[in-house]
Amino acid sequence: MRKVIQGKTMSLENTRPILKKTALPRYYQLKEIIRAKIRSQEWQPGDLLPSERELGELYGISRMTARQAVSELVSEGILYRERGIGTFVSQVFSSQQTTRLTGFTELVEAQGQKARTKVLVATLRPANLTSARQFRIKVGQPIFYMRRLRLVNWTPVVLERGCISFNGCEQLLEEDLEQNSLFQLLETKYGLPPLKSEHDLDIGRVGVEESGYLNLPIGSPVHIMHGTIYTEHDLPIVDCTSIYRNTSIKLVRQVDQDYPVYAFHDVR
Numbered sequence: 001m002r003k004v005i006q007g008k009t010m011s012l013e014n015t016r017p018i019l020k021k022t023a024l025p026r027y028y029q030l031k032e033i034i035r036a037k038i039r040s041q042e043w044q045p046g047d048l049l050p051s052e053r054e055l056g057e058l059y060g061i062s063r064m065t066a067r068q069a070v071s072e073l074v075s076e077g078i079l080y081r082e083r084g085i086g087t088f089v090s091q092v093f094s095s096q097q098t099t100r101l102t103g104f105t106e107l108v109e110a111q112g113q114k115a116r117t118k119v120l121v122a123t124l125r126p127a128n129l130t131s132a133r134q135f136r137i138k139v140g141q142p143i144f145y146m147r148r149l150r151l152v153n154w155t156p157v158v159l160e161r162g163c164i165s166f167n168g169c170e171q172l173l174e175e176d177l178e179q180n181s182l183f184q185l186l187e188t189k190y191g192l193p194p195l196k197s198e199h200d201l202d203i204g205r206v207g208v209e210e211s212g213y214l215n216l217p218i219g220s221p222v223h224i225m226h227g228t229i230y231t232e233h234d235l236p237i238v239d240c241t242s243i244y245r246n247t248s249i250k251l252v253r254q255v256d257q258d259y260p261v262y263a264f265h266d267v268r
Helices: 026-039 052-059 063-075 104-110 129-135 169-174 182-188 208-214
Strands: 079-082 086-089 115-126 142-152 155-164 196-205 221-231 235-245 249-253 260-264
Touching: 026 052, 026 063, 052 063, 063 079, 079 196, 104 115, 115 169, 129 155, 129 235, 142 169, 155 208, 182 235, 208 235
Parallel strands: none
Antiparallel strands: 079 086, 115 142, 142 155, 155 235, 196 221, 221 235, 249 260
16 A cells, blocks of 8 residues: 555546535535546545545535545545544455455465465364354354464465354364465365455554564554454354555455455565
């Protein structure tokens, strides 16, 4: 991702007006205007968004209305905020929707790069109350816990920790999760195709342990994604938190869809 200081302030020229006599809320109209500018690439990933005050003045709407539009686009992953600096356009990557999810290995290799995985922890743990509710199982039932470092072209880009729950999940202890794709194993060996995901995306900063794994200075900005993966019948099978190294990847969201898509820079 481009550094914040390299992003340019976006032009306010060639803007279409907000319609006053319409059933469409004004904040929604502004959202669609911003989407259109991003789709047309008039506003590029990493560009600095005009302030809410500037947007309000330009379109003849209140600052609160502009804030609502911007905040919703931030929550959708189309924009992101840097505290004390401003709001920026996220990286955008076009992709066709599929009926199955793509794992890290498949995604990276589809982009012509080499994916590698280092397993840091792989063990069984008894489900606590939170995990039991998440996976709809009994407290104390064994779940598979793992922690992995994901690399692209030998550069660490993602630090993951996650839990997996299904009947027979203890068999994962015998799997080579450094050489094999977890998603492919779940689908082909265990009959549990990952079909749907729910993700929350946030901005954070790395602590001492994470900085060591990701080779980043302590306090460096990172993307943090928490996701739940579902198989058939909306059964949750994976719950995972991933810390993404900003300088190596693009965390991207397709503007036209309701699901996230991720792409990786050529990192060497």
